[in-house]
Amino acid sequence: MESADEVVYVVDDDGRVCEALAALLRANGRSVRAFNSGSDFLQAPLLDAVACVIxxxxxxxxxxxxxxxxxxxxxxxPVIFVTGRGDIPSTVLAMKGGAVDFLTKPIDEDALMRAIDAALAKARVIRRETADAAVLQARYQSLTPREQELLPLLARGLLNKQAAGILGITEYTVQVHRGRIMRKMGADSFATLVKQAGKLRLETPPTAASEA
Known part of the structure; x- marks a missing residue:
């Protein structure tokens, strides 16, 4: 995957519009990749970059x-839609699909650049969250199967004694596992560990459901 800092993809079947948008964006210091069809865009390898698509x-x-x-x-x-014939149903569907903005042709340059700034800001947040999620998942995968069983029980607020009873192990063993889980997950506090478990959306072992 090719690398770049930021890129704006332009997808429009009108070659003249595509070229005009690409030239405008490059004049504003943007890296651009242009395509004349949706299928061409979807089949092309994406750059390893913060990106949005017009x-x-x-x-x-x-x-x-x-x-x-x-x-x-x-x-x-993030997607910015442009159209020569805007209509309310299409706009609603686009926004429900997560579109950042919906612009009509001829496109106002200032409005377009504001939309791109907003889209790239959103893309940076998504990229950071994706990276954080990957790190969190890698830490979770470093836990042993027993530690993975124990984590959701602890996150639910069960005492060591209760968790031990559910898993059929001693309270001391739970204490040892708890310390190892904290270290492997990089949690500086139990509150942090609970937040991490929430982000992982862990399921509680079925036997825990019957535990009072």
Whole structure:
């Protein structure tokens, strides 16, 4: 995957519009990749960069809404829609799909640059959250199977004695595992560990449900 700091993808079936948008963005210091169809864009390898996409709503073949839906299933790149014929139903669907903005042609340059700034800011947040989630998942995977069983019980607020009874181990063993879990998860406090468990959305072992 090629690397870049930030990139704006432009997807529009009108070649002249595509070229004009790309030239405008480059004049404003943006790195640009342009495509004349949604399928070409979806098939191209994405750059390893903070990114957003300016997407034409109405295109022959695959529509902008279809591209948005497929993109959302494999990536979290913020979308800015543009169209020559805006209509309320399409706008509502676009926004429900997570679009950052919806602009009509001819596009106002200031409005476009504001939308891009907002989209890239959102992309930076998504990128950071994705990286944090990957680190958290890697830490969780470093736990032993027993520690993975114990973590959701502790996060629920069960005492060591209660967790020991559910798992059929001694209270001392729970204490040892608890310390190891804290270290492996990089948790500086029990409150932090509870937050981490919440982000992981761990399921409590079935036997815990019957425990008073």
């Amino acid at each position: 997407l034409d709503m109405r295109m022959p073949g695959m529509s902008g809404l279809e591209v948005q839906k497929l993109l959302a299933s494999s990536s979290h790149i």
